[in-house]
Amino acid sequence: MMLDNRSMHLLSILQHSSTPLSMKQLVEQMNVSQRTIYYDLERINDWLKEKSLPPVQRDRGKGLFLQTESKEIINEPAPQQKWHYHFSPEERRLLISASLLMQPEQASMQHWMEITWVSRGTVANDVKQVKKEFANSGLDLSYKKNTGYQLEGPEETKRRYLSDLFSTVLSQSESDTIRSEIQKMVWNTESKSDDLNRETVKQLLFETEKDMGMTFTDAMVEALALQVVTMLSRIKEQQLVTVNPEEKEVLSQTKAYQGAVHLSKSLQEHFDMEIPTEETYFLTMALLGSKVHHDEFPERTEEELKGLRQVIQRMIHDFQTYACVVFDNVKELENNLMAHLKPTYYRLKYNVTPSNEWSSQIKEKYSEIYRLTQRTIYHLEYFVGTSIPEEEIAYIAIHFGGWLTREKKQVETRYKAVIVCENGIGTSNMVKTQLENMVIGLEITATLSIREFHEFKEPVDVIFSTNYIKPKETPVIHVPVIMKNHDKEHVLKQMNELFENPSNAMSKNEKLLALVEKHATIHNKDALLEDLDLFFEQKTPTRKELDQPMLTDLLVSENIAVRDSVSDWEEAVRLASAPLLEQHAIEESYVEAMIQSVKELGPYIVIAPRIAIPHARPEAGVNKLSMSLLRLKEPVWFSEKEKHKAQLIFVLAAIDNQTHLKALSQLTEILSSEESITKLIESDDQQEIVDLIQNQLVEQ
Known part of the structure; x- marks a missing residue:
């Protein structure tokens, strides 16, 4: 039998979890109903049974999990256990596109039907969509009876398309199947020598680093x-790129060019070509646009992009102004943004499409940020001369969000930990x-890539990882990049189990269940606990929502003063x-602190005219979150x-860097309209202002 994308995603989640997962957690992660999870579990268990593997297990009061035997077999399938994966429409189009770009001699309806396991009609529809996608990138896909499918266009465009395709495939978290199919096309893993070549290329890239x-x-x-x-x-096929002289002049001044020259020489020696x-030069562009985990910031960085640091400084200044916050360690934030925005600049300059599988989650959960x-x-758009994609904005928001959520340590360190994350500085x-x-x-002592983790020797109490890592001596807690309430509960529960009295790890719903059990007969404890988890998760506001009041909660009539004029800004x-x-x-x-800030820093508090x-x-001197208006x-x-x-x-008294952001965001939205500003100024009394704000929020 075949597993579809959704079932495979669920299987992957269970495979990579080091602890049992509750139904509530699976519903949240999959973003589907409880009934759908049960349906997919049936399909997965049928599939496991077909492979003579143990089914998904249920640990009473904890959740669902896969036995180690199943995990290991799934992770490294033997030839006799080969299984068929049901590709999604997007994945089928990726496979067809890759086939046309890398294996044009095999480009045929029959071949695509074989690798995607769908009908001729479905493949035909996919090819039509692929043709449109190629056309949008400046490539022309045509079909002639004698020669078959032909993809025409500049070699540079084809390479960039492939680069985007690789980034998309490698960011797919649902399944490794599409990844392995594309890698098979590139590496031709049938031969051991190609495996050696794979390691050779990676080793040369490490030297380039x-x-x-x-x-x-x-x-x-x-x-x-x-x-x-x-x-x-x-190159072997004589399909070569060209780079214009002006670009060569710019690229040759970068350190990445020196790395590309060294890499090219090494490749020539190893592969005798x-x-x-x-x-x-084209390789230089790829290196320049690469995301980094660490950057040592030598002087050459400043020479390559003298204006970028100034752009970053302006962005940080504006963010602090608009968010009404003051960051600690601004220089460190500046350096982190520099490490991220340097490759971002080159990605934009050379039309490399970013891939950010969390961008929608970032926009939803951290909408104000x-x-x-x-x-x-x-500032960045002016510097690079083009608009910035939402995916790049989301990555930059991660950096700012990380600094906003920082809190000064007021307790001594009890546990030391490292984070293993393959997605770069901002995400870490x-x-x-x-x-x-x-x-x-x-205390997080280090953030590491998977490669760095394997070489890491310092003792720590616990490892947090966004990728699956098999636990050894040190316990591993797997976490998502964007943690929802149930993820945080899961982390705290695991920390309690590792370092505290296990009884403290009992959830509120488990305690409620124990109380009910004293007075009633429960026929299915696990199902009832899952239903309780889902019920309270849906009915109870999250902590973030409770902690972030609305603008109307803060700007009440008694906090508003109406005057004709004042003698000077201090009186105001x-x-x-x-x-x-x-x-x-x-x-x-x-x-006094607000007045002194204006005297020292200038009129930065005037964020817009009027x-x-x-x-x-x-x-x-803030006792509670509050806001007033004159x-x-x-x-x-x-x-x-x-x-x-x-x-x-508007006087803003914030208690931290986050709690006021929802109200401030709503205020900013209202003040983005000149008409609203004029109406507020022309209002005669406090209640009229309150009513105006409430009406504006309703319209938003």
Whole structure:
């Protein structure tokens, strides 16, 4: 029998989990109903039975899991246990595209029917879609009776298309099947010598890393290896790229070019073939656009992209202004963004499409951070001369999000840990901050790629990994990049089981079940526990939602003052702060800190014409999250410049870097309309302002 994409995804989740997973967790991860999970489990168990493997097991009160025997067989299938995977339409199109680009001699309806296991009619429809996708990239797919399918277009376009295809395939988390099929086309794994070549290419890439002073992500090494082998194959077939002289001049000044020259020479020696100079330049583009896990930031970085650091500094400044926060260790954030944005710059410059499987999750869960990042992105767009894709914005938002969620340690370290993550600096930092903020006394001593982890010797108490790692002496807790409430509960429960009294790990629903059991007969404990988990997960607001009040919760009528004019900006700040002082939401020291900040840093609080948002650090005297407003008929000047006068002065008293973001995001949305600003200024009393804000939020 065949497993479809969804069933294979579920099997993969169970295979890579080191602990049992509850029905609630599976419903969340799969984003399907409980009934669908049960249906897929039946298919998986039938498939396992067909392979003479134990079915999915259920641990009472804990969840579902695969026995080690099943995991190992699935992970390394023997020839006699070969099985058929049901490719999704997108995966079929990827296979057909790869076949046309890498195996044109086999490009036929019959061949595609054999590798995708679907009918001629289905393949025909897929080919029509592939033809459109090629056309959108500047390639023409045609069919002639005598010659068959022909793909025509510039060799550079074909290589970039393949590069994008590799990135897409390597980012697929549902199944390894599509990945292995594409790799088979590239590596031709039938021969042992090709296996040796695979390791040779990777080893040469590791040497190139050292030349460039950086560490590529694990996924990037795989993608680059595929690109290099494809390049060698195309050179043998005399399918060569060309690079214009202007680009050569720019590329030759980069450190990546030196790495590409060294790599080309090594490839020539190992494979006894000539690498044309044009190919070395094209290889430079691939190296420049590669995601990194670490970058040593030598002086050459500044020489390559002198303007990029200034762009990053402006983005950080704007983000802090719009978010009304002050980052600690700004230089470290600047360096992290530099390591990420340097390859981003070259990806944009050379039209390399990014792949970010978490972008939609980032936009959904960290919507305020994503929108704040969007407001700063124009600096980068101006610098690179093109619009920034949503996937790249999401990656940048990860960096800012990691810094926003950082909290100063106020307890001594109890556990030391490392994070293993193959997806680069920003993703690793996001995982790090989520864990350190969640587990009291946890210190993350390092973030490692899988390669670095295998060489890591320092003792730690626990390993957190976004990839499947087989536990050895040190316990491993597998975590997703974006952790939902149930993921956090799972981590805390495992930490309790590892380091605390196991009885403390009992969930609230398990305790409720034990209480019910004292007074009633329960016929199916596991099913009832799963239903309770689902019920309370759906009915109870998440902690994040509870902690982030709406704008209307903060800006109530008693916090609004209406005046015609003031003598100067200092009086405006004091009058705007008065309601919060009266409520003891802030101390007088906070008012003085806001005024002093303007004196020292200038009128940065005037975020737009007619609007100022005075604020200072929480430790300056904030007792609770609060907001107030002073509306002036006559503008007050925060400097001599016209752009620094304001009539709406919103005082924000934040208790941390996150809790105020929802309210601030809603306020920003309202103030993005000139009409709304004018209406607020023309309002006659507090209640009219409150009503106007409520109406605007309803319209959003």
